[in-house]
Amino acid sequence: MRIAVREFGFFIRNLSLRVPFRYGIATMTRTPHFVVRLVVEIDGIPQHGFAADNLPPKWFTKNPDAAYADEIADIIAVARHAAETACTRPPAGTVFEFWQEIAHAQDAWAQSRQIPPLLAGFGVSLVERAVIDAFCRATHTTFAEAIRANTFGIDLAVIHPELAGLAPVDLLPPAPRRSVIVRHTVGMADPLVDGEEHDHPDDGLPLSLEAFIRTHGLTHFKIKLGGNIDQDRERLHRLAGVIEKHTPEYFFTLDGNENYRAVAPFRELWEGFCADPSIARFLQHLIFVEQPFHRAVALSDATTAELRAWTNRPPIIIDESDADCSALPTALAGGYAGTSHKNCKGVFHGLASACLIAQRRRLHPQTPLHISAEDLTNLGPIALLQDLAVVATLGITHAERNGHHYFAGLSQFPESVRRETLRHHGDLYESHVGSYPIVAVKKGALEIGSLVDAPFGVAFEPDLTGFTPVETWRFESLEAM
Secondary structure (H helix, E strand, O other): OOEEEEEEEEEEEEEEEEEEEEEOOEEEEEEEEEEEEEEEEEOOEEEEEEEEEEOOOOOOOOOOOOOHHHHHHHHHHHHHHHHHHHHHOOOEOOHHHHHHHHHHHHHHHHHHOOOOHHHHHHHHHHHHHHHHHHHHHHHOOOHHHHHHHOOOOOOHHHHOHHHOOOOHHHHOOOOOOOEEEEEEEEOOOOOOOOOOOOOOOOOOOOOOHHHHHHHHOOOEEEEEOOOOHHHHHHHHHHHHHHHHHHOOOOEEEEEOOOOEOOHHHHHHHHHHHHHOHHHHHHHOOEEEEEOOEOOOOOOOHHHHHHHHHOOOOOOEEEOOOOOOOOHHHHHHHOOOOEEEEOHHHOHHHHHHHHHHHHHHHHHOOOOOOEEEEOOOOOOOOOHHHHHHHHHHHHOOOEEEOOHHHHOOOOOOOOHHHHHHHHHHOOOOEEEEOOOEEEEOOEOOEEEOHHHHOOOEOEOOOOOOOOOEEHHHOOHHHHHOO
């Protein structure tokens, strides 16, 4: 097979959030929704492939001094370099081989310009996703089928040598999931109970945490921490009261948001939690803690030595520190309990991580290890569906999904996109008051059979005529919303 990228286009749709999303050092109120469209030749036949993501502030670099306009420009620049690199490469024999070539070239370019690997890798992931999409469309196969038949040509040993002789089909579940439990994000600015909403839209959608629990039957949650011991303790007290009141059977994760530069202050926080009877009871439902340590120190020798010495530590996974494929083995050796999958970090990257975790579980069944699914306020009609297609194939049972409550569904997308999304994905979406599609969370879960049966999540080619080409888009248009 011969796979080559011939053309690329970048498009933007400005979006505003219905409620602010505060996480770590950032509060997001508006964002560009960024779409990549490639023309990919599969054995000489051209095929469109798509990828998309929101461009959130302060995630790829966590630089408090960077202006959002500069961050967006940097993100677009890394995507452009990856796409231009893809267009200049000779045809590859497999999708995996093509991804490797783009990733190696992007790494060398990024290192020469001191671009952080998480940011550089995002550009590669957009090209990777669009090529996967084109391949699945051209070959009339689903993502799950391509993974299990290994028509992508994945060589796991290239990424993790200890997986030599094993293929994804040897380590992943025999069939993709057709439903996924929603793990609902509770942002730092989210109202917790009815009546706390201020200056929020009256759009008929839930606003407070307890309203979301009532409406969607939620059982799984992701709780953001702010880094202040007293404030975090008080917030957990309130959250425990709300969740326990409405959901007797519940589970949750804590997101440390890279708030700590050393183990000791986080350990002080944790031990303070455990000494408080009501919080200690709440913590019995904890699944894991996500990335409490800043990426600059999380995998350092000093941090991992302290972590290993803390024998009764909670399970802690990496997220932002998982910037390249070498990070997970380093993290596991350093006392961490796993990592997250996000399409923005790379599909094959996440797939290899899931396979490594599966193999380690086989070899050490007594050691709890986690491969989680997190997101960046993922929205359809492309990003959310492709991400869930990977989550389903990896067999992850619950996933952080937060775009559906920080945005008013697909209300800000063109009518053609809204119509086609509902027509092809009526299990994942429903029409809100007959107007626009919203994610249909029922009994705390999403039905995703339609996207599992689609080529790579999306069963139609999105109409981009209502999007702005990047060449004519200006940051000022986002500020003016």
